[in-house]
Amino acid sequence: MSRFRGLWQASVNATKRALSWNLEDLVPPNEKYIFNFSSAEELKRWHLYSDSEYGGLSSASLEIQNPVNGSSCTGLFSGNLSLDINESSKWNISRSGFCGMRSKKFDGFIDLDAYDTIALKLKGDGRCYISTIYTENWVNFPGQQEDNSWQAFVFVPKDNWYIAKIPLARYLPTWREGGFPGAKSGPGDFHIEVDWIKALRSQT
Template sequence: MHTNIIFDFDSNKDINTWSVVDDAVMGGMSNGTFQLSKDGHGVFTGYVTTENNGGFSSVRYEFEKMSVEGYENVVIKLKGDGKDYQFRIKASRSDYYSYIREFSTTGEWEEISIPLSDFYPSFRGRKLNMSNFSRNSIEEVAFLIGNKKKESFRLIIDKIELK
């Protein structure tokens, strides 16, 4: 089975191309950070609060257009905190919506495999009346937490790839 690496963290990686977007963009008060750990993993941590109509934190990675032809799944090696997250992809960074898929974490290192065809279009938490992902390429991936409650979070990411 062939793979295509979207991002593989290691201690020498530059993560300046990743950016945190919190609900502060709409007046909320959630706060996320993204750092590279000493052992070479991406660490997305913070606190989500529903105050001021908030309730989410996300970290995004934009890149040159990458073909997804011939691949069926996005596979993410990560260690979560037992909470639920969304993984999001964009076919074009200029799209106002993302294709999203929720996943749960166990608190242990695990590989999450999500069929590309499972990603559904969503904008501001609402599913759009459009078909699921069937595009030929992607230009952005993101992790988002927004479980409609106040909670701290910690997601450690090792690798994101297409398989």
């Protein structure tokens, strides 16, 4: 009798969970915020990196831009790309010149199974940037500890807000040099302002 009661209670609990599902659980919304630079708290979700960790002389910073004329807060990623190498570097490198910002994994991976496009609201300097998505390794090879990375180029027009939409199918599993014709490249100052990053579901 006690075993039957336990099974019955488990069935009741499962029914309650099913009834508590809302529409979003069954049909995901057409868009989902992934990151929104609406406050200084957002900065805690990101990690900055550059070639300075290996003896390069590039630098980068990420800060929140306060609202102007009723606009919302945004994140400003800026710095300087340098191809030079510190002569006292202990690393045996012959090339430098990279900076980046990478989100931290607080709660594991973000579920994007229901979506097919990444959208970013950006304002930049006419440079070409790289958007990277990291996915969990399903097969681990000896010595391979990093997550798989998928990358796509993003050209950001100068001084005007622009919403870049990148289909997930455009992300490539390997890094390739290149960019967009006419995009500014090479050493020097850079800056890109980010309002938000979303996942979109364009296919129904």
